[in-house]
Amino acid sequence: MSRIAQLLQSALDATSNGVLITDNTSEDNPIIYANPGFEQMTGYDLSEILGNNCRFLQGEKTNRDDVTRLRDAIRQGEAIEVELLNYKKDGTPFWNDLSVSPVKNEQGQITHFIGVQSDITDRREKENARRAQLMAENVVDTVREPLIILNEDLTVYSVNQSFYRFFQTRPEDTIGRRIYDIENGYLNIPALKTLIERILPEKNPFEDFEITHEFPRIGEKTLLLNARRLDSQEGRPEYILLAIEDITRWRQDKAALFESERRSNLIEGLRDVAIITTDPAGRIQSWNSGARDIIGYSDEEIIGQNLSVLFLPEDVESGVPGNEMQRAMNGSNASSDRWLRRKDGTTFWAVGFLSALYDESGVFQGFAKLIHEQTERKRLEEEIVRRTDDLAARDRAKDEFLAMLGHELRNPLSAVSSAAQAAKLLGNKEVERPLAIVERQVKHMSQLVNDLLDVARVTQGKITLQLTLLAFDSIVISAARNGQQVAIKKGLDFQIDVASNVFVQGDSVRLEQIVNNLITNAIKYTPSGEVRVQLEKLDGSAVLTISDTGIGMDTELMPRLFQLFSQANRSLARSEGGLGVGLTIVKQLVELHGGTVEGHSEGEGYGSTFRVTLPLDQNQGSDDSENDEDGGVVGNGRRKILVVDDSEDAAEMVALTLELWGYLVLVAHDGEKALEIALRERPPVVLLDIGLPNLDGYQVAQKIREKYSSDDIKLVALTGYAQESDVQKALSNGFDAHLAKPISFATLKEHLSEYEKGK
Numbered sequence: 001m002s003r004i005a006q007l008l009q010s011a012l013d014a015t016s017n018g019v020l021i022t023d024n025t026s027e028d029n030p031i032i033y034a035n036p037g038f039e040q041m042t043g044y045d046l047s048e049i050l051g052n053n054c055r056f057l058q059g060e061k062t063n064r065d066d067v068t069r070l071r072d073a074i075r076q077g078e079a080i081e082v083e084l085l086n087y088k089k090d091g092t093p094f095w096n097d098l099s100v101s102p103v104k105n106e107q108g109q110i111t112h113f114i115g116v117q118s119d120i121t122d123r124r125e126k127e128n129a130r131r132a133q134l135m136a137e138n139v140v141d142t143v144r145e146p147l148i149i150l151n152e153d154l155t156v157y158s159v160n161q162s163f164y165r166f167f168q169t170r171p172e173d174t175i176g177r178r179i180y181d182i183e184n185g186y187l188n189i190p191a192l193k194t195l196i197e198r199i200l201p202e203k204n205p206f207e208d209f210e211i212t213h214e215f216p217r218i219g220e221k222t223l224l225l226n227a228r229r230l231d232s233q234e235g236r237p238e239y240i241l242l243a244i245e246d247i248t249r250w251r252q253d254k255a256a257l258f259e260s261e262r263r264s265n266l267i268e269g270l271r272d273v274a275i276i277t278t279d280p281a282g283r284i285q286s287w288n289s290g291a292r293d294i295i296g297y298s299d300e301e302i303i304g305q306n307l308s309v310l311f312l313p314e315d316v317e318s319g320v321p322g323n324e325m326q327r328a329m330n331g332s333n334a335s336s337d338r339w340l341r342r343k344d345g346t347t348f349w350a351v352g353f354l355s356a357l358y359d360e361s362g363v364f365q366g367f368a369k370l371i372h373e374q375t376e377r378k379r380l381e382e383e384i385v386r387r388t389d390d391l392a393a394r395d396r397a398k399d400e401f402l403a404m405l406g407h408e409l410r411n412p413l414s415a416v417s418s419a420a421q422a423a424k425l426l427g428n429k430e431v432e433r434p435l436a437i438v439e440r441q442v443k444h445m446s447q448l449v450n451d452l453l454d455v456a457r458v459t460q461g462k463i464t465l466q467l468t469l470l471a472f473d474s475i476v477i478s479a480a481r482n483g484q485q486v487a488i489k490k491g492l493d494f495q496i497d498v499a500s501n502v503f504v505q506g507d508s509v510r511l512e513q514i515v516n517n518l519i520t521n522a523i524k525y526t527p528s529g530e531v532r533v534q535l536e537k538l539d540g541s542a543v544l545t546i547s548d549t550g551i552g553m554d555t556e557l558m559p560r561l562f563q564l565f566s567q568a569n570r571s572l573a574r575s576e577g578g579l580g581v582g583l584t585i586v587k588q589l590v591e592l593h594g595g596t597v598e599g600h601s602e603g604e605g606y607g608s609t610f611r612v613t614l615p616l617d618q619n620q621g622s623d624d625s626e627n628d629e630d631g632g633v634v635g636n637g638r639r640k641i642l643v644v645d646d647s648e649d650a651a652e653m654v655a656l657t658l659e660l661w662g663y664l665v666l667v668a669h670d671g672e673k674a675l676e677i678a679l680r681e682r683p684p685v686v687l688l689d690i691g692l693p694n695l696d697g698y699q700v701a702q703k704i705r706e707k708y709s710s711d712d713i714k715l716v717a718l719t720g721y722a723q724e725s726d727v728q729k730a731l732s733n734g735f736d737a738h739l740a741k742p743i744s745f746a747t748l749k750e751h752l753s754e755y756e757k758g759k
């Protein structure tokens with residue numbers, strides 16, 4: 001072997017490249033030589049490969065196109081260089097940088113091929129990795145949002161430019177540091193830490209995780225985080241990609257939008273209130289559905305028009321819209337209720353107000369007008385006013401008519417009355433009775449006409465009082481006396497309980513009219529039972545109470561009690577006569593005296609109570625009423641006395657006398673009534689007839705004595721029997737004295753004086 005050949009052999013043995021020679025003259029180009037480098041590279045023994053075609057190095061992932069190129073070149077006898085994926089004997093893939101060159105003989109025929117292989121796996125992988133990294137960096141940099149790639153140990157592998165800009169940091173403070181240590185713990189956010197540490201073992205990406213954090217340099221930010229773990233080919237966790245989206249502004253905008261939408265929804269949703277905003281010149285800028293519904297224009301038609309299109313032409317002419325705006329600008333809510341105009345020209349009643357609008361910095365922005373449509377209510381109000389005026393006019397006409405009627409009736413009535421009296425003077429016995437009827441009816445009619453005239457005067461305010469200082473108690477007693485006679489005739493129990501020295505400023509005629517009217521009514525509406533007249537002084541007032549146990553009043557009638565022509569019971573009232581004007585006159589007269597009157601009943605069948613309160617004369621105003629616990633003494637020393645006689649005339653005569661003596665006289669006509677009054681009223685003296693219906697005088701006396709001793713009640717027997725035995729019988733039945741009829745008033749007075757002294 002030549003020296004050169006020896007050196008070549010050494011080189012072939014020493015090189016780590018594979019070198020092999022194939023025999024192109026044999027079938028399928030078998031290998032006839034392979035150096036130790038080839039054996040090392042592929043793991044095959046020389047004995048295993050000699051005589052084989054080299055394609056055994058190829059496998060599943062070998063690129064077929066490259067193989068085809070190789071075959072074509074070999075067929076053409078051309079040299080070729082190609083990078084192929086080959087497999088070692090143990091199956092490990094490796095990148096083979098193969099160059100094949102032909103060897104020709106002197107005749108120019110290709111007899112052999114020489115192949116040189118080198119394992120370029122490492123170099124390729126490095127290149128791939130570098131390429132991938134470059135690509136990744138390019139991608140990352142083109143992303144506008146901050147991105148960060150972390151190594152498995154959470155040190156920063158790479159970040160994009162946007163990251164530096166956003167967090168205002170530099171590469172030297174970022175790359176290679178643990179994410180939590182960037183810029184002294186910039187991203188050391190507990191929520192982020194939890195997420196990242198969860199991702200590492202579990203590989204669950206997290207998406208759209210929102211955090212709001214106060215960053216030292218950039219302030220509070222709301223960030224949307226997306227992260228995923230990137231694994232190596234072998235499935236090892238290699239990187240964590242963290243994308244950061246700054247949604248601070250979006251969040252704020254969204255919140256603002258939500259708020260403004262909420263407001264506009266609210267405003268839009270108000271269907272029965274029109275809300276209109278204008279620019280500073282009063283041109284309409286917005287209006288809600290309420291405005292559309294009420295006023296009738298579409299948005300296109302109204303936006304930009306002046307607010308004054310809603311006003312009536314005459315109001316526009318007199319400057320109403322401008323005035324309203326001026327008032328609103330002056331700071332007062334220019335509230336104005338007025339008729340406004342719809343698109344179709346019809347009008348509606350608007351309760352509205354106008355307010356000036358200012359922005360946050362106080363710059364005037366325009367006006368807001370609020371309108372509430374109240375047409376129906378306004379029409380009703382106007383109708384009510386119209387009807388009320390109408391009614392008042394009719395009422396006046398009626399009053400005038402009544403006044404005229406009264407006057408017109410008076411003249412013929414007085415003519416009839418005079419004629420009747422003249423006829424009576426003629427002394428014709430035959431016409432005496434019919435004449436009496438005429439007289440009675442004329443009297444009745446005169447009363448009706450007087451009532452009619454009174455009511456007319458009262459309602460027309462034509463009554464004037466002649467005020468003087470009066471003893472109201474005397475007026476009440478006198479009226480009560482008259483009433484008592486009528487009541488007793490009707491079989492009613494009539495009680496009078498009147499305090500003395502009740503002075504008021506009043507018109508005696510009118511006060512009498514008041515008391516008479518109420519007492520007459522009480523008797524009229526009490527078919528049986530009791531009427532009671534009481535006068536007392538209470539809290540600076542004279543209080544007159546007239547109560548009865550009569551037919552009472554329907555509670556529904558109560559509010560209308562003092563209205564003209566209302567009567568408790570029409571049928572009864574009719575049968576009793578009268579116009580139903582009495583209580584109206586009473587009320588007016590009492591009020592003219594500065595007093596009040598009220599009527600009350602527990603209902604039909606439960607009686608009625610009327611109470612008149614008049615101011616006491618100021619010099620007499622103190623409440624000096626006395627209780628009557630002490631021996632039946634009432635108002636200023638008047639003593640009660642009960643007179644019992646079945647003869648009404650006899651009782652009346654005795655009562656009248658006793659009253660003249662200053663007593664307050666109670667009257668009864670039978671035993672039971674006498675007992676009832678005595679037990680209830682405890683009069684200090686009872687003048688008791690013996691012969692009485694239902695209980696006789698003795699029985700009454702015995703029963704009184706069961707409750708009251710002689711110290712409480714003195715019992716004086718009045719009898720027609722004056723035998724000594726009768727006197728004894730009386731005394732043994734509890735009487736204190738015995739007086740024979742006809743009664744001697746002198747003797748009676750002596751007894752009474754004695755009892756007075758004994759008190």
Ligand SMILES: Cc1cc2nc3c(=O)[nH]c(=O)nc-3n(C[C@H](O)[C@H](O)[C@H](O)COP(=O)(O)O)c2cc1C
Nearest residue numbers: 020022053054055057058070071100113114115117
């Ligand atoms: C000198 C020489 C060396 C070769 N070395 C390799 C090799 O290392 N790896 C390989 O895959 N193919 C190698 N080939 C190519 C194959 O032997 C074969 O020519 C190729 O697979 C194309 O032919 P085919 O389509 O019949 O398989 C080599 C060929 C020659 C001539």
